[in-house]
Amino acid sequence: MNAAVPTNAHALIVDDESDIRELLEITLSRMGITTVAADSLATAQRLFDAQTFDLCLTDMRLPDGEGIELVRHINDRAPNCPVAVITAYGSAESAVASLKAGAFDFVSKPVDVARLRSLVDQALKLAGLDHDAPPHPSLDTSPRLVGQTQAMADLRHTIGKLSRSQAPVYITGESGTGKELVARMIHAEGPRENGAFVPVNCGAIPDALMETEFFGYIRGAFTGALRDTPGLFARADGGTLFLDEIADMPLAMQVKLLRAIQERSIRPVGATMETPVDVRIVSASHRDLSVEVARGRFREDLYYRLNVIELKVPPLRDRADDIPALAERILAGLQRKMRLNRAPRLSRDAMTALKNYDFPGNIRELENILERAVTLAESHVIERDYLRLYSPLAQAAVDHPSEYGPVDGFDESTDLESQLEAIERERIQSALEACRYNKTKAAQRLGITFRALRYRLAKLGMD
Template identity: 40%
Template sequence: MSDTATPGARLLVVDDDPDMLRLLSMRLNSAGYQVTAVTSAESALTQLEIEHPQLVLSDVRLPGKDGLALFDEIRKRHPSLPVILLTAHGTIPDAVEATARGVFTYLTKPYEARELLEKISQALALGAPVHLPSKGSDESWRAEIVSRSNRMAEVLAEARMIAKSDASVLLRGDSGAGKELLARAIHRASARAEKPFVAVNCGAIPEALLESELFGHMKGAFTDAVANHKGLFQQADGGTLLLDEIGDMPPALQVKLLRVLQERAVRPLGGSQSIAVDVRIISATHRDLDAAMEAGQFREDLYYRLNVVTLTLPPLSARREDIPLLANHFLNRLSAKYGKRLSGFAPEALKALTTSAWPGNVRQLFNVVEQVCALSTSPLIPLALVQRALRVPTVEVQTYAEAKQRFERDYLVGLLKLTDGNVADAARMADRNRTEFYRLLQKHELTPGLFKSDATGGSGEPVAEERRP
């Protein structure tokens, strides 16, 4: 994060050695910081009443109150203000203890100027305020995307360029990385911004319903079709349609989608005529579509139709400088939801958030912030509450489609165990006909014969089917 220093940030520097204070001030001024220099803890506390710096850099050994006592006072008055301590070799134990109590970090004299500037940059990044593009500004198209990282800046620059065309876009990225937000941003930056933006998760809707949802149906097309229904293609006419988790679309529907994209027209279920539609397609997936094509699970011709331009969102772990911004942004939103006055995160709490793994990306970060917001009893979110939230696995880290797939497979396995692998009995208990039930078993690669009593290894669990030459 050393490349994300806050230009012009105001620093308060405390050292009783005039030569050291002068040298520090020169180095920091040349790095672009505004420096206020004082020679004692008492002067520092007075200065804090006059102006509020963004960081305090203090020697541990000071006349009167020492640096540790100064830190304690700062913590009482300005709990979210980061503090860095400079320490001689003999005071390292005190500095280590202070770090455990909330000091951002400490540096041992003599220290390298580069290391000092890097630590200052990191501390400022943790405490930096969120600056969202205002509505009506040139950046309002990406108002929902909170970021200042170089990686995201590159993606957003490409997205804005792509938005000017009508080319189909494929968004790649891990679950929870923010693909739908980026799709919305592309729509807002396009000439279609005043028309509808419609999103559908292709993996969350059962196959039998997805065709009707996408293309619509006519009254009487099937048992429950009591009225004509406009599909999502018609609802998005003139605007943008996001096909989220396109990699989960069933093969039979892939063929029909390809036809719609080629003909630029949809035929509702039960209809005799096609209806022209003008829709810009953005698709998104966390799956490896190249591998899916090789496995015969995704059509190559559809892939090239959708993948005119590709944008790849980086995982949250690849843009850690955005974590403090996002955490504070979510905290501001959620504090209103829970009716609490929350001032922010303690520096060590933000540090813990910034260094976590985040396998669930931005979605997981939101869930963690919501948990600490709901449980916090003080205006400043403490480290202990963040650590607690990070330790608890949250079910929301899974997408709906993933959770649905897992539940469906577990349900089928349970039925097969209960019926000793008898498909007719299992289908009857599931209230499904045998053909449909066999299709479900095939989808989840389940072999009924492996669940018969003589096919288990005595543990009640199915064993691998013996391969014969």
């Protein structure tokens, strides 16, 4: 059932084919929307300038111009008015071009009425006319970016604009910068906020399970398929599917993903019919997809389908002034997570050290550094020494000691931090063996808390 629509909604319909105009007018009038129709670009521009509209549906090809011209005309004069473009069947290039020009969404001919009604519902939510919709989530529960630097202000502004569109968004940025948080904000601030946000790490799914994970399967499709099982697309129907690390998707699956995006339908494994889905695609990768395309590891047609709008998330080193606010929020979260009586805080020297650090791992590294510091600190005040900041090379030597020479027999070229880490690894291993891998007893033997031992095990890859 479609969301209730107020009777004062006003739509402009533009198409030179009378039967299409009639279909659109009948469909919208049954939804309680007043319509005005035009059969040319010039007439549509004149009508729009003379009246106020809440949404517009326009054909891509008009007798005296292109629908994209009308999209730009409306965006210049009334950027809050959603415009949807009607494209020819299978015209993926036209659809992408309209989205790049600022169209809210598109629908292909022959027009599917159910798809059209869903599109109109979302457009009216953007226009603020869906009075029956639940209120927007409060700032306490919705995702939000921390920081007041210009980079963050620009990012928030761009997210606000992108949330009003249904165009696929490709988020770029280094690992740990918060690409999934940005994707969640795009979802939460748009008309799909009440739908599901379904994140998936494309590199974490085995190749053999890709198709069933994305498209689901029906009962009896294969041995062990005891019931119909929806895939990621079905779970995200009406919402957003976030494809993280999209560069890791195998080529064979890229073909099927491209078809699902273009046709807006999926075929579960074992099914004979396709099922329509209404999903917005947001993807991300820390690798450069254009380079992957040039190397033949990523399909060019899928790249252009996903990369309709590109959004870059800045690294933490480019917004060092945001570190105090980020650290405060992370420490507050650690207080709740660790059930501490007092909120941990950084000394002035420790804060200066963080602001001067390069953070190759970005916000994720900041989170790890602070969690380690809180675990090791003797009081609620975290001093600089507890941060244990060191170079990426030193961390690599700790995590992969076999690649950087033997643990025993250090030479002068081995840094002190690596030596200390290797000694710590050896002491922990000896304690675990002596206690038959009872972690509680091993912690007592080492003279540290169980929590501190658990943290060290995870950091050293010994868990």
